[in-house]
Amino acid sequence: MKISLNWLNEFVDVPESPEQLRSRLTGVGLAVDALDKAGDDFIYELDIATNRPDCLGHVGVAREVGAIYGVSLRMPKFEMREGVKPAADVFSISIEDPEQCGRYCGRYIEGVKIGPSPDWLKNRLEALGVRSINNVADVTNYVMLELSQPLHAFDADRLVKRKIIVRRARPGEKMTTLDGVERNLDPSMLMIADAEHSVAVAGVMGGAPTEISADTTKVLLESANFNPFSIRKTSRALGLTSEASYRFERGADIEMARFACDRAASLIQLVAGGTVCRGVIDIYPGKRKPAVVQLRRNRIQSFLGGAVQDAVVERIFQRLGFKYTATTDGWSIEVPSYRIDIALEEDLLDEIARHHGFDKFPATLPPYAGYGASLPFEPEERLLRNRVAAQGYSEIITMALSDEHTERRFRPDIEPVKLLNPMAEDQSILRTSLVSSMLRSLQWNLNRGMRDLQFYELGKVYRNGGERRWLILAATGMLRPKSVHESERSFNFYDLKGDVEDVLQTFDADGGFTSEKPATYYHPGRFARVGDTVLFGELHPQYVEEFKLRQRVYLAELSVDLILRSRPQRQIQPIPRFPSIRRDLSLLVNKSVTYVEVLAAIPRPKELVKIEPFDRVESGPFPESKYSLAISLWYQSNERTLTDAEVEELHNGVLRALAAKGMEQRK
Numbered sequence: 001m002k003i004s005l006n007w008l009n010e011f012v013d014v015p016e017s018p019e020q021l022r023s024r025l026t027g028v029g030l031a032v033d034a035l036d037k038a039g040d041d042f043i044y045e046l047d048i049a050t051n052r053p054d055c056l057g058h059v060g061v062a063r064e065v066g067a068i069y070g071v072s073l074r075m076p077k078f079e080m081r082e083g084v085k086p087a088a089d090v091f092s093i094s095i096e097d098p099e100q101c102g103r104y105c106g107r108y109i110e111g112v113k114i115g116p117s118p119d120w121l122k123n124r125l126e127a128l129g130v131r132s133i134n135n136v137a138d139v140t141n142y143v144m145l146e147l148s149q150p151l152h153a154f155d156a157d158r159l160v161k162r163k164i165i166v167r168r169a170r171p172g173e174k175m176t177t178l179d180g181v182e183r184n185l186d187p188s189m190l191m192i193a194d195a196e197h198s199v200a201v202a203g204v205m206g207g208a209p210t211e212i213s214a215d216t217t218k219v220l221l222e223s224a225n226f227n228p229f230s231i232r233k234t235s236r237a238l239g240l241t242s243e244a245s246y247r248f249e250r251g252a253d254i255e256m257a258r259f260a261c262d263r264a265a266s267l268i269q270l271v272a273g274g275t276v277c278r279g280v281i282d283i284y285p286g287k288r289k290p291a292v293v294q295l296r297r298n299r300i301q302s303f304l305g306g307a308v309q310d311a312v313v314e315r316i317f318q319r320l321g322f323k324y325t326a327t328t329d330g331w332s333i334e335v336p337s338y339r340i341d342i343a344l345e346e347d348l349l350d351e352i353a354r355h356h357g358f359d360k361f362p363a364t365l366p367p368y369a370g371y372g373a374s375l376p377f378e379p380e381e382r383l384l385r386n387r388v389a390a391q392g393y394s395e396i397i398t399m400a401l402s403d404e405h406t407e408r409r410f411r412p413d414i415e416p417v418k419l420l421n422p423m424a425e426d427q428s429i430l431r432t433s434l435v436s437s438m439l440r441s442l443q444w445n446l447n448r449g450m451r452d453l454q455f456y457e458l459g460k461v462y463r464n465g466g467e468r469r470w471l472i473l474a475a476t477g478m479l480r481p482k483s484v485h486e487s488e489r490s491f492n493f494y495d496l497k498g499d500v501e502d503v504l505q506t507f508d509a510d511g512g513f514t515s516e517k518p519a520t521y522y523h524p525g526r527f528a529r530v531g532d533t534v535l536f537g538e539l540h541p542q543y544v545e546e547f548k549l550r551q552r553v554y555l556a557e558l559s560v561d562l563i564l565r566s567r568p569q570r571q572i573q574p575i576p577r578f579p580s581i582r583r584d585l586s587l588l589v590n591k592s593v594t595y596v597e598v599l600a601a602i603p604r605p606k607e608l609v610k611i612e613p614f615d616r617v618e619s620g621p622f623p624e625s626k627y628s629l630a631i632s633l634w635y636q637s638n639e640r641t642l643t644d645a646e647v648e649e650l651h652n653g654v655l656r657a658l659a660a661k662g663m664e665q666r667k
Contacts, residue, residue, distance in 0.1 A: 231248040
């Protein structure tokens with residue numbers, strides 16, 4: 001936002017040099033990015049925060065300057081000669097959507113003569129980087145830069161039936177804007193229309209058919225107030241921004257609309273002649289009720305860290321245009337219409353800090369307010385991260401945004417969550433898995449010569465309108481580099497399987513692996529899963545080639561929510577006082593039977609405390625359809641030493657249960 005010092009001096013007397021004013025403005029939050037001399041003037045380039053639309057014009061900045069120096073603000077003064085003909089007899093204005101348009105003011109001017117602007121007007125606009133168009137259009141830009149209120153001028157003869165209707169766009173409606181582009185509209189967009197068709201995109205840009213031209217003699221001047229969210233949504237949807245939308249989408253002062261309309265009408269009369277019809281057409285369906293915020297005296301000390309005298313507080317609010325009433329414990333502050341950013345007591349405290357001076361408050365720590373609390377599963381997540389880090393994986397954190405084409409390559413069965421206003425085409429949806437972002441991270445590192453990688457990420461994925469937390473492990477290259485003591489060894493499937501098992505065992509999650517139904521991006525012969533909770537294996541060569549990884553990549557995906565919920569509460573038990581007895585047995589098992597099914601077939605009396613496999617033989621002096629599985633069983637009691645007879649009875653019960661499932665003891 002560019003501000004002219006000469007223009008500023010018309011509204012407030014600046015007692016210091018341009019350089020000193022620059023420092024003062026920055027001190028109250030209106031950061032000055034640049035200060036340039038332009039002839040006999042100085043131009044300030046201000047960085048205006050999005051919550052301060054009142055400072056997007058010279059009067060708003062002048063109000064801040066007046067508060068800084070304690071000098072009075074002078075509003076623009078003008079004279080306007082109205083004709084006899086009432087404007088309401090010539091034109092009508094109606095608002096069909098008062099939620100999106102809170103106020104619409106119109107002035108009708110006859111007999112104008114369109115031409116170049118006078119030098120004073122042209123030079124002032126061009127000094128601020130605004131191109132001069134013609135005298136009427138230049139006036140609307142001038143008033144916008146002066147009062148922060150956008151305006152628009154229509155060629156009144158081109159408005160059908162001399163009507164203005166503020167309504168939503170009709171389905172399938174199109175309109176050509178001032179930039180010459182025909183735009184497709186939708187019913188969510190607020191339009192300014194005449195009796196037949198739209199003539200402007202409300203708050204964004206006018207239409208080409210009704211723009212001011214050399215033939216224009218009658219002007220309808222618009223000064224309105226629109227819902228900021230509606231303007232922002234329309235601007236993004238059309239990919240169209242303007243100086244007007246820049247201000248409206250931040251929030252314009254609804255009480256300024258009529259004053260700006262009169263101010264612009266008087267200037268048009270000054271530079272283009274004509275007669276201003278009597279009266280302003282002002283449609284204001286729901287008049288604004290002033291907001292009142294309570295400010296407690298003791299909050300100044302507790303929030304800002306230092307006391308401020310009552311007289312100083314009152315002087316600050318008086319200079320900023322706030323009305324106040326003293327109360328027993330502070331003040332009742334009436335917020336002016338141009339300060340839409342003030343809603344809470346903390347906002348008022350910020351005003352005191354800005355204008356009293358941040359440097360006047362001592363550096364203090366906030367008061368102690370008690371203990372914090374961990375989020376659900378936070379200790380478990382910390383344990384999970386520590387376990388994975390102990391296995392040699394380094395954490396990465398990637399963006400949750402992705403593109404639909406890439407995500408559907410990995411999860412075509414999931415409908416992604418799409419962003420309404422994406423910043424870029426490749427960031428248009430929320431990721432449905434962590435795979436694509438992990439592969440891009442591997443690709444980035446491999447392209448820079450880092451060949452041996454082990455990464456993990458614990459993050460959110462977004463599916464079917466909800467979000468879930470997943471853990472992904474990725475490894476490629478060497479697990480162990482070559483040294484004088486041992487040879488090198490590449491990371492392989494079984495290394496990944498061991499890492500996954502370690503995580504599952506840490507949280508007592510089910511570790512029943514199966515190789516059925518591999519995901520399309522995994523190698524079909526080097527893949528395993530645990531239901532829908534865990535997927536892991538080698539990346540399919542087709543995806544390795546697509547991402548140009550040039551070496552084998554291993555991935556594991558684990559549902560964090562399911563893993564953490566499966567962890568039972570652990571109880572500390574004393575070391576057993578009585579000895580355990582180990583029995584080994586060798587079973588002949590059908591090759592279609594997994595170890596998990598063997599475990600499920602073994603009965604679990606309380607004396608059977610541990611089961612562990614120690615050998616598996618695929619072929620030997622037994623049928624080809626079977627394999628030999630050797631397991632150890634430990635029997636123990638917490639009450640006494642078990643006798644051989646008791647152990648024999650328990651062990652025979654295990655053998656009978658296994659035999660009933662077709663698993664016989666090997667002879």
